[in-house]
Amino acid sequence: MNRNAQPNSNDPAAACPCDGTVMRKVDVEGVVVDRCPGCGGVWLDLGELAQLLGVEDAKTEIADLDPEAHTHAPASDTVRVCPRDGQRLTPVRVPQQAHIEYDLCTHCGGTFYDAGELRDLSRFTLAERVKSLLG
Numbered sequence: 001m002n003r004n005a006q007p008n009s010n011d012p013a014a015a016c017p018c019d020g021t022v023m024r025k026v027d028v029e030g031v032v033v034d035r036c037p038g039c040g041g042v043w044l045d046l047g048e049l050a051q052l053l054g055v056e057d058a059k060t061e062i063a064d065l066d067p068e069a070h071t072h073a074p075a076s077d078t079v080r081v082c083p084r085d086g087q088r089l090t091p092v093r094v095p096q097q098a099h100i101e102y103d104l105c106t107h108c109g110g111t112f113y114d115a116g117e118l119r120d121l122s123r124f125t126l127a128e129r130v131k132s133l134l135g
Contacts, residue, residue: 014083016041017103017112023083028065029055034083035065040115042066043083046108053122066119084108094121 014023014034021038031051034043042065044052052062080089082105089103089112100120103112113121 014043017043017080017083017089018078018114026065028052028061031055033065040066042113042118043110044113044118045084045110049111049121062122063119066113066116080112082108082110083112084110097121 015021016023016036016039018036018039018041021036023034023036023043025032026035029052031048033045033048033052035041036043055061080103081087082089085105085108087105087107089105091101092104094100094102097120100113100117102114102117102121105111
């Protein structure tokens with residue numbers, strides 16, 4: 001993982017939807033994502049999640065990128081806005097993993113995951129898959 005990835009000139013620095021800290025660019029197996037050094041949250045632009053989950057070695061990289069511990073808890077009553085277009089983010093629960101609630105920008109399709117959520121999402125276990133199939 002290249003923690004000092006060079007930002008794309010068309011991709012300006014983004015403010016974290018959770019705490020407003022300027023997020024850092026991180027290269028995960030060739031996919032450059034934004035990570036907040038303050039709260040540990042991760043912003044993924046449209047299509048980046050599919051790219052990450054499609055890379056065999058990315059799960060280890062995601063675990064390094066998205067540790068479960070973070071420096072402070074996100075404020076639950078704060079309105080979160082998209083770092084790309086300023087639109088209000090919509091909370092979305094993952095049906096097969098109800099403990100995961102990410103934030104979606106319905107305008108650009110980007111998603112924000114609080115610390116630990118992306119890691120959990122990438123570890124969708126066999127037991128959870130069977131349970132989701134059986135209802």
